[in-house]
Amino acid sequence: MAGAESQSLNKDLSHDRTMKERLDHFMARANAAYYATHDPFADFTTAPEISQVFGELLGLWAAVTWKSFGSPTPVSIVEMGPGRGTLMADALRAIRRAAPEFRAAASIHLIETSARLRAAQRERIGDAVWHDCLDTVPDQPMILIGNEFLDALPIRQLVRRGPGWAERFVAPSGFIEEPTEDDPAIEMEEGDIAESRESAETIAAAIAIRLTRREGAAVFLDYGPEFSAPGDSLQAIANGKPADPLGPVGAADLTAHVDFARFGAAAKRAGATVYDPIPQGLFLARLGLFQRTNQLARGLPPREAAAVMDGARRLAEPDRMGRLFKAIVLVSPGRPPPAGFESR
Numbered sequence: 001m002a003g004a005e006s007q008s009l010n011k012d013l014s015h016d017r018t019m020k021e022r023l024d025h026f027m028a029r030a031n032a033a034y035y036a037t038h039d040p041f042a043d044f045t046t047a048p049e050i051s052q053v054f055g056e057l058l059g060l061w062a063a064v065t066w067k068s069f070g071s072p073t074p075v076s077i078v079e080m081g082p083g084r085g086t087l088m089a090d091a092l093r094a095i096r097r098a099a100p101e102f103r104a105a106a107s108i109h110l111i112e113t114s115a116r117l118r119a120a121q122r123e124r125i126g127d128a129v130w131h132d133c134l135d136t137v138p139d140q141p142m143i144l145i146g147n148e149f150l151d152a153l154p155i156r157q158l159v160r161r162g163p164g165w166a167e168r169f170v171a172p173s174g175f176i177e178e179p180t181e182d183d184p185a186i187e188m189e190e191g192d193i194a195e196s197r198e199s200a201e202t203i204a205a206a207i208a209i210r211l212t213r214r215e216g217a218a219v220f221l222d223y224g225p226e227f228s229a230p231g232d233s234l235q236a237i238a239n240g241k242p243a244d245p246l247g248p249v250g251a252a253d254l255t256a257h258v259d260f261a262r263f264g265a266a267a268k269r270a271g272a273t274v275y276d277p278i279p280q281g282l283f284l285a286r287l288g289l290f291q292r293t294n295q296l297a298r299g300l301p302p303r304e305a306a307a308v309m310d311g312a313r314r315l316a317e318p319d320r321m322g323r324l325f326k327a328i329v330l331v332s333p334g335r336p337p338p339a340g341f342e343s344r
């Protein structure tokens with residue numbers, strides 16, 4: 001494209017923001033544009049892309065959990081935000097091998113809004129059904145998985161100002177604040193930021209309502225603190241590096257910490273039994289991460305074996321992804337904790 005033309009296009013994109021837009025509206029629009037136009041995995045990596053064992057263990061977890069419910073048939077295996085489809089492909093391979101009766105009883109449902117990523121998923125998983133949201137997934141028992149899905153959902157940010165609160169908006173000049181009547185009802189100091197994510201709570205409630213009607217479980221793995229904490233956790237990644245979250249719309253992946261406490265509370269209010277988040281490293285180790293990885297490494301040349309071992313350590317070590325990342329599980333009312341969640 002000619003220089004002047006591409007310049008005016010860039011200009012249009014950055015001015016495509018209306019004069020003032022609430023942060024969650026901006027983030028939703030920016031991420032929709034980002035996922036529609038990018039292969040996100042050129043910019044960042046996720047657990048299933050780091051090790052095939054991640055998806056395999058979640059597949060086996062799904063099978064064991066389904067059996068613990070008495071093998072209800074038919075059953076849906078649901079994934080929210082499947083990315084490239086790697087997790088589900090690895091999970092289904094493990095399920096076919098270890099629990100063919102689960103595979104035979106199950107239909108696969110992928111909840112994905114990006115047409116581009118749907119196409120990538122279709123290449124990995126032929127016989128799935130795609131959905132925009134949970135509403136159209138059949139009303140039957142389900143095992144649901146979401147990895148690094150919630151962190152991409154839009155957040156609002158309220159700032160403590162004097163006796164009240166101000167809301168952060170995105171304007172052409174950057175963030176601006178406007179007084180709001182909304183009150184996050186938490187103790188905070190002047191200038192502190194309280195984040196909220198209504199869409200995640202809506203999803204928690206929708207899943208919980210299903211779990212009250214039909215047998216099932218939903219596990220989410222994501223990053224964030226266990227307890228709600230003040231602070232600005234909005235981050236942008238472009239080309240593998242931190243970027244300006246308010247840069248050109250659609251150029252970067254925007255995420256923010258998941259507030260597991262609020263997510264779990266929303267699911268509980270809607271009737272699910274919720275087991276507290278546990279560190280990803282502990283969860284995966286309990287499911288056999290290192291046993292399975294060792295077994296895999298034994299069949300490989302030394303270099304590849306070392307890479308496979310390092311992948312597992314990256315997922316589990318506390319100073320890497322093992323502690324900041326956590327797993328939380330929602331189950332049908334009164335059900336005991338699924339594998340890995342027994343106690344802390």
Ligand code: SAH
Nearest residue numbers: 035046081082083111112113114147148152
């Ligand atoms: N789970 C994958 C991908 C994580 S990236 C992995 O671990 O590699 C986030 C994924 O969620 C992408 O597939 C993105 O397109 C999808 N996504 C983001 N917002 C969504 C929404 N509101 N509804 C459905 N999918 C969404």
